[in-house]
Amino acid sequence: MPVRNPFCITKIEAWPIALPLLAPFVVATGEMRVAQNVFVRVTLRSGAYGYGEMAPFPDISGEDQDGSLQAFPLAAKECLGQSATHFRQLSQRLRCVASSAPAVRCGIETAILDALCRGMGIPLWGLWGGADVRQRDTDITLPIGPIDRVVETARAWYARGFRMFKMKVGHEVDEDIRRVEAVGSVCPQTAFVLDANQGFSFDQASECMEAMERLHLPVMLFEQPIARENIEGLVTLRRRGTIPIAADESVRSIEDARRLIERSAVDVLNLKITKCGVVESVDIAGLARAAGLRLMIGGMVESRVAMGCSWGLVLGLGHFEFLDLDMPLLLSADPIHGGYEYEGSTLKPWESPGLGTEMKDEPSSVTVVE
Numbered sequence: 001m002p003v004r005n006p007f008c009i010t011k012i013e014a015w016p017i018a019l020p021l022l023a024p025f026v027v028a029t030g031e032m033r034v035a036q037n038v039f040v041r042v043t044l045r046s047g048a049y050g051y052g053e054m055a056p057f058p059d060i061s062g063e064d065q066d067g068s069l070q071a072f073p074l075a076a077k078e079c080l081g082q083s084a085t086h087f088r089q090l091s092q093r094l095r096c097v098a099s100s101a102p103a104v105r106c107g108i109e110t111a112i113l114d115a116l117c118r119g120m121g122i123p124l125w126g127l128w129g130g131a132d133v134r135q136r137d138t139d140i141t142l143p144i145g146p147i148d149r150v151v152e153t154a155r156a157w158y159a160r161g162f163r164m165f166k167m168k169v170g171h172e173v174d175e176d177i178r179r180v181e182a183v184g185s186v187c188p189q190t191a192f193v194l195d196a197n198q199g200f201s202f203d204q205a206s207e208c209m210e211a212m213e214r215l216h217l218p219v220m221l222f223e224q225p226i227a228r229e230n231i232e233g234l235v236t237l238r239r240r241g242t243i244p245i246a247a248d249e250s251v252r253s254i255e256d257a258r259r260l261i262e263r264s265a266v267d268v269l270n271l272k273i274t275k276c277g278v279v280e281s282v283d284i285a286g287l288a289r290a291a292g293l294r295l296m297i298g299g300m301v302e303s304r305v306a307m308g309c310s311w312g313l314v315l316g317l318g319h320f321e322f323l324d325l326d327m328p329l330l331l332s333a334d335p336i337h338g339g340y341e342y343e344g345s346t347l348k349p350w351e352s353p354g355l356g357t358e359m360k361d362e363p364s365s366v367t368v369v370e
Contacts, residue, residue: 028170028199030059050114128316161344170199298324
């Protein structure tokens with residue numbers, strides 16, 4: 001009799017989850033108070049299972065929870081009955097049927113990889129090679145808001161050991177400059193990533209960058225200062241200033257990454273598995289390294305499920321210079337236990353199989369594909 005593949009995918013489930021934030025998360029393109037995400041669970045013939053997370057951010061990606069749940073059954077059916085060991089092939093299938101739903105692809109891919117690694121008895125980062133397994137520090141995000149409130153928030157994070165602030169900018173350039181300057185004045189020995197989320201015009205981005213240089217503020221990166229389609233503007237900004245330029249919304253696929261590299265448009269690529277899928281993010285990382293670009297990794301408003309997968313890429317692939325893996329710290333509650341942990345600004349590796357996580361509560365309403 002033929003041997004039955006223990007890694008065959010026999011069931012895929014999805015359910016909605018609401019994740020309230022400690023404070024409104026305000027960026028140039030919108031605001032979120034509660035992350036309306038979707039958890040995914042993949043079960044293999046062996047009984048091994050794994051978790052994933054869809055984390056749509058409507059104002060950034062155009063995806064939402066309802067759309068993700070609607071796209072889920074068709075995407076899941078592409079994987080049902082297939083072996084988790086063929087995860088690259090499954091990633092391609094998902095890209096074909098859910099090309100406009102990267103959060104859906106990310107959630108299913110993560111759950112498949114988690115289940116595969118649990119079945120193999122290795123941590124998820126082990127699948128990628130364990131190139132840089134050590135503790136690392138993340139930045140902390142300061143959303144757009146009144147200067148006094150942002151300064152107060154910065155002081156609190158500074159007291160907990162954070163020394164890299166990701167400042168959301170892109171609403172009003174003069175106020176943005178004053179806000180960064182105010183935080184820098186009360187939190188010495190800190191550095192900044194400025195993230196405009198496409199909010200600036202080219203002239204506003206130039207003004208902001210020139211002000212940072214004139215004020216000698218320690219800005220390590222200027223992330224997505226202008227519209228994602230304005231590659232020529234990114235090229236000009238990069239040539240004009242001394243602050244490295246990072247692409248976020250401008251790199252949503254490996255094709256996007258190639259275009260940016262061919263034009264020498266940016267210094268850094270910010271990878272997010274929710275906007276590209278997991279396997280495609282791995283491929284973009286390899287392309288960036290070969291081209292000599294620096295790497296950053298971040299996420300949407302996510303729990304430690306999706307962010308654990310991203311942290312696993314850092315540990316497994318190596319070569320990530322900038323870590324923006326702070327979002328679970330901005331949630332009012334943690335829906336999982338196990339997995340990686342935070343100690344102040346430090347992310348600690350884990351050794352348990354897969355992501356090492358379990359749900360604290362079983363879902364009440366589940367969409368099942370089997």
